[in-house]
Amino acid sequence: MEDHHNYQDRHPDQFKPHELFDVIIIGSGIAGSTFAIRISQLLDSYGSTFKKVLMIEEKSKNHGTFKVGESLPSETKPVLQSLGIFEMVNNDTNLEKHLYCYGNKSAWGSNNINGTDSIFNPYGHGFHLDRSLFEETLLKTIELRYGQIVKIIRGFSVTDLYFNFDDNCVKNEKCWEVTISKCSNLNNNVCEAQNKIYGKILVDASGRRCCIRKCVPSLKRYSFDKLLAFACLFETACLNGLKDNDHYTLVESCRYGWFQTSQLPNNQRIVIFFTDDDLVKQLPQRIRIVDKFCDFLRENTSYVDKILKNFDYTPLKNRVMCMAANSDMLSEFASIQNHWIAIGDSAISFDPLSSQGIMKNYINLNIHSEKSEKKSIDKQDNAEIQPIEVYQHKMKEILKNYRKEKKYFYCKEQRWSDEVFWTRRHTEEL
Ligand SMILES: Cc1cc2nc3c(=O)[nH]c(=O)nc-3n(C[C@H](O)[C@H](O)[C@H](O)COP(=O)(O)OP(=O)(O)OC[C@H]3O[C@@H](n4cnc5c(N)ncnc54)[C@H](O)[C@@H]3O)c2cc1C
Structure with a gap:
């Protein structure tokens, strides 16, 4: 079998300075890569004006890096098939580079544990992914199958965006001037080697960073909670052949928030604790320190703690990673006048309780990869503005339904209803 894991870093010799692309995608996470594949498939099937696509990713490599977000529900299998990656993901799972997931368990609302087994699901098992490898598989697929259409630049950040008339645009039309830079530390703005490229349409798939917001002053980001x-x-060293045989995603609530754990390839397991940003200081332990995180976990869980003990798990690194996990959304998801669209977490990010961020990305992408939606962006014709409105409407519907469902699930936990974390969620206005 072909090895698809040695994907090389890409450098901007992929384009000429000031080159004009039909579409520029910022970010090669799941949303950006899926969009790139979909747009190429549309070209294959129907023909399209999107013949030159550039995807820019600031990380120079996925391989050997760790990314959170491992659970992929079985319902995504048809989507993986349509993207042409199901076989690769399945082969990698047979080689234990990803793991099968046989269902969900939750200790939520009572001391008992409840579960759903994948055997009763028509789609069967899901996956516990090596997330970096999964994203690399998407990139490799783009390179191998759609390399004629989509160029990928890695290791360069989009540092500036500007929508205006320019000599590099099509005559008398506005386009996006995109500045890309080599940054050693984006937060400190240590960026050099700037290049400018141009795009007729901008796709913001930059995740929660949401690059588009910085250059469209009217855009707002609404946050619904402060989840961290x-x-x-x-x-685990699997001493005496003791191998972790628990292939479920487990969530367990506690007074201060909730825990989630899944097994990962290479005898690893991830444990994530979720609570609100402003409540961290009030926790009895300083959970950013690994030992304290472990003490806190021991004191506040039964089932998560039991799995770690049963299989002799010890912390892998001396580090607790901290990241935003709140639900939020952009005030607009696309603009036909200004030729941009936001997808994935950049448009809406979900509380990870459902472990469906990836799945919801696919649903969102299906909405705007329908031919009618594509056409409306393509032709910039006022008469065809309706599909973008449909996209905006459907995205809002997805969020509205998700928030209702989320509130329902949080309300099922009443044991600590006087604790701030839970009161907030029980009384959230929708
Ligand atoms: C703690 C946690 C656990 C989660 N667990 C799950 C789970 O188990 N299952 C699940 O389905 N979902 C999960 N999610 C949600 C899921 O990870 C996200 O929904 C998903 O990653 C969104 O994909 P994306 O492509 O929109 O954004 P991202 O994955 O964030 O990708 C954005 C990409 O853009 C790049 N980028 C950003 N800015 C720039 C720039 N200026 N220039 C160039 N490149 C740039 C980034 O490097 C990145 O590669 C979880 C989320 C959190 C916070």
């Missing part, structure tokens, strides 16, 4: 995630990796 603290993630710690564990490993």
Whole structure:
């Protein structure tokens, strides 16, 4: 079998300075890569004006890096098939580079544990992914199958965006001037080697960073909560052949928030604790320190703690990763006048309780990869503005339904209803 894991870093010799692309995609996460594949498939099937696509990713590599977000529900299998990656993901799972997931368990609302087994699901098992490898598989698929249409630049950040008339645009039309830079530390703005490229349409797939917001002053980002995630990796030496045989995603609530754990490849397991940003200081332990995180976990869980003990897990690194995990959304998801669209977490990010961020990305992408939606962006014709409105409407519907469902699930936990974390969620206005 062909090895698809040695994907090389890409450098901007992929384009000429000031080159004009039909579409520029910022970010090669799941949303950006899926969009790139879909747009190429549309070209294959129907023909399209999107013949030159550029995807820019600031990370220079996925391989050997860790990314949170491992659970992929079985319902995504048809989507993986339509993207042409199902076989690769399945082969990698047979080689234990990803793992099968046989259902969900939750200790939520009572001391008992409840579960759903994948055997009763028509789609069967889901996956516990090596997320970086999964994203690399998407990139490799783009390179191998659609390399004529989509160019990928890695290791360069989009540092500036500007929509205006320019000599590099099509005559008398506005386009996006995109500045890309080599940054050693984006937060400190240590960026050099700037290049400018141009795009007729901009796709913001930059995740929660949401690049488009910085250059469209009217855009707002609405946050519905302050959820933060603290993630710690564990490993087991599998002494005496004792191998972790728990292939479920487990969530367990506690007074201060909730925990989630899944097994990962290479005898590893991730444990994530979720609580609100402003409540962290009030926790009895300083959970950013690994030992304290472990003490906190021991004191506040039964089932998560039991799995770690049963299989002799110890912390893998001396680090607890901390990241935003709140639900939020952009005030607009696309603009036909200004030729941009936001997808994935950049448009809406979900509380990870459902472990469906990836799945919801696919649903969102299906909405705007329908031919009618594509046409409306393509032709910039006022008469065809309706599909973008449909996209905006459907995205809002997805969020509205998700928030209702989320509130329902949080309300099922009443044991600590006087604790701030839970009161907030029980009384959230929808
Ligand atoms: C703690 C936690 C656990 C989660 N667990 C799950 C789970 O188990 N299952 C699940 O389905 N979902 C999960 N999610 C949600 C899921 O990870 C996201 O929905 C998904 O990653 C969104 O994909 P994306 O492509 O929109 O954004 P991202 O994955 O964030 O990708 C954005 C990409 O853009 C790049 N980028 C950003 N800015 C720039 C720039 N200026 N220039 C160039 N490149 C740039 C980034 O490097 C990145 O590669 C979880 C989320 C959190 C916070």
